[in-house]
Amino acid sequence: MSHLSELTAAAMPHLMLAPIALPMFTAAFLLLLREEQQRLKFGLSVLSTLAGLLVASALLQWTHQASAPASMGVYLPGNWPAPFGIVLVLDRLSALMLLLTNIVALCSVLFAGARWQRAGVHYHTLFQFQLMGLSGAFLTADLFNLFVFFEILLAASYGLLLHGSGRARVQSGLHYIAINLAASSLFLIGASMFYGITGTLNMADLAQGMAHVSAEDRGLLHAAAAILATAFLIKAAMWPLNFWLVPAYSAATAPVGALFALMTKVGVYTLLRLWTLMFGTEAGASALFGSLWLIVGGMATMAFGAIGMMGSQRLTHLAGHAAVLSSGTLLAAAGFGQNALTAGLLYYLPSSTLAVGALFLLADLIDRWRNDGTTLAPYESDDDAPFLSPELVPTAGLNLDDDEQVLVGRVIPASAAFMGLAYLMCTLVIAGLPPLSGFIGKFAMLTALLNPLGLGSSAGTRPGPVGWTLLALMIGTGLFALMALTRSGIRHFWASPERSMPQLRVLEGLPIAVLLGACVTLTLQAEGVMRFTTATANALHAPGTYVRAVMSAPPRPAPAAAVQAGGAVQ
Incomplete structure (x- = not known):
């Protein structure tokens, strides 16, 4: 048994490559298949995404160990030590x-298999490339490769956003491409300035050098950080840089919109990662640089998202503004630099993302039901059996009015009941109402704001008037979201009681059920999840472990035969 556990521990670092390599090879293979082979493409894409989910689950369990050394994995793909070579780092975050x-990707690709994969070409190829870019952005440990993975996921997102037809989609897609190209340019400028000042782009190396930057270069360093942060804040949808998000996300197809719910979280993740590494309490004169901007900008984003939800008439616009509201909440909470508050926002992050993703999928079904009277469009496949029967049960024995309509005891069709219950759950999570996970995440953040010196808090920005403003905004925006x-x-x-009853296929109902089921799981396992997010927050605000793990990771020694051969050649 001990030998098996040693083999498992030795193999786990190599498994870190799977989230990047698996979608990359899947996408390359899908390019070789003809568009007529939609069933095969769909099956391979689902199997690859499911395998990625299993790998991610194994990696999460591996990082959440009791001992600190086992909670982080460092992989050197080129076998060069940091900061000279490419480094991949896996920690709890x-x-x-x-x-x-x-999770979101699997639900998105399943939903696409019912309808939207046939709206254009190379859907699953682009989908897998986007997964590759997302996974690489979360694993990379240097700014240059972060830029590379950002460009991969953005290039794939351009094709996914334009997947389908329609003037609105093309117009919003062009705006989306233009703003992200501008953000990429800012990314390059900021990274170049960092390299000019510090001589490195490795995140751990940058972190340990922040306190030693000369006073003459400190202003230029802050300017570089501001330019780089602007690129990430565009992706994180901070106001006023988020004017592009709602038109683009609402114009995308439903499964793409659900996947794009993750895109703003990539910007939030990157800001949280780099800010805690380079501008933590150990950064000397640069400690907590930009925290007030994050807080104020996040609160402005929250207000913009809540007002946008109140003014939205379309469900896709509601979902887009809900994504903006979620992002603003995360940015404002992150700016305080407190362990307890960060732990709460890390619990809230997956909850809000899952609910917004489910709302994008649900909006597609509701809009088709409202406009066409049914959600079941003609399909060319032979598996058109509905997920839930739309038929009303017989009305015999029920009270009828003069028009022979049910007066008391009208039975709701199962399909409509499912959609209504799913919509109710999305509402509860997004508005932060009990008993679901959105309430628990907001309650954890409110508790940290009200008790800044409580257990687990660190020496970040103390609430004061700003903290009370955020507390009021979290409650107020939740009320606005609930009303909208x-x-x-x-x-x-x-x-509209006279409409035909909706029909749902398995591939349309199952993804929504999985996303909302994950929210229920977060609720039921709240204690264990909060322990995990607390450990994650503690590690983020004490980056010394991350820096030491990356900078001390040794290259693998060459095999003895290769060394002897090299000696013979010499």
């Missing part, structure tokens, strides 16, 4: 993001 990505979603629910589910 990156493992959490990998698991969240693969309730109003929309009344309009879609109660205001």
Whole structure:
């Protein structure tokens, strides 16, 4: 048994390559298949994404160990030590993001198999390349490769956003491409300035050199950080840089919109990672640089998202503004630099992402039901059996009015009941109401704001008036979200009783059920998840372990035969 555990421990670092390599090879193989082979492409894409989910689950369990050395994996793909070579790092935060990505991705690709994969060409190829870019962004440990993976996921997202047809989609897609190209340019400028000042792009190397930057270069360093942060804040949808998000996300197809719910979280992840590494309490004169900007900008984003939800008439616009509201909440909470607050936001992050993703998928079904009277479009496959029967049960024995309509005891069709229950759960999570995980995440953050000196808090920015403002905004924006979603629910589910009953296929209902089931799981396992996020937050705000693990990771020694051969040649 001990030998088996040693083999497992030795193999786990190599498994870190799987989240990047698996979608890359899958995408390359899918390019070789003809577009007529949609069933095969769909099956391979689902199997690859499911395998990625299993790998992410194994990596998450591996990182969440009691001993600190086992909670982080460092892999040197080129076998060069840091900071000279490429480094991949897996810790609790990156493992959490990998698991969240693969859950949303699996649900998205399943939903696409029912309808949207046939709206254009190379859907699954682009989908797998986007997964590769997302996974690489969460695993990389240097700014240059972060830029490379960002460009991979952005290039794939351009094709996915334009997948389908329609003037609105093309127009929003062009705006999306233009703003992200500008963000990429800012990324390059900021990274170049960092390299010019410090001579390195390795994140751990940058972290240990922050306190030693000369006073003459400190202003230029802060300027470089501001330029780099602007690129990430565009991706994280901070106001006023988020004008592009709602039109683009609402114009995308439903499974793409659900996957794009992760895109803003990539910006939040990157900011949280780099800010805690380079501008933590150990950064000398640069400690907590930009924290007030994060807090104020995040609160402005929260207000923008809440007002946008109140003014939205379309469900996809509601989902887009809900993503903005979630991102603003995360950015404002991150700016305080407190362990307890960071632990709460890390619990809230997957909850809100899962709910927004489910709302994008649900919006597609509701809109088709409202516009066409049914959600079941003609399909060319032979598996058209509905997921839930739309038929009303017989009305014999029920009270009828003068028009022979059911007066008391009208039975809700199973398909409509499923959609209504799913919409209710999305509303509860997004608005942060009990008993689901959105409430627990917000309650944890509110508790940290009200008790900044409590157990687990660190010496970050103390609340004061800013903290009370954030507390009021978290409660107020939750109320706005509740009113907006309730109003929309009344309009879609109660205001049109004469419509035909909806039909749901398995591939349409199952992904929504999985996403919301994950929210229920987060609720039921709240204590264990909070322990995990607390350990993650503690590690983020004490980056010394990360720096030492990366900088001390030794290259693998060459085999003895190769060494002897090299000696013979010499």
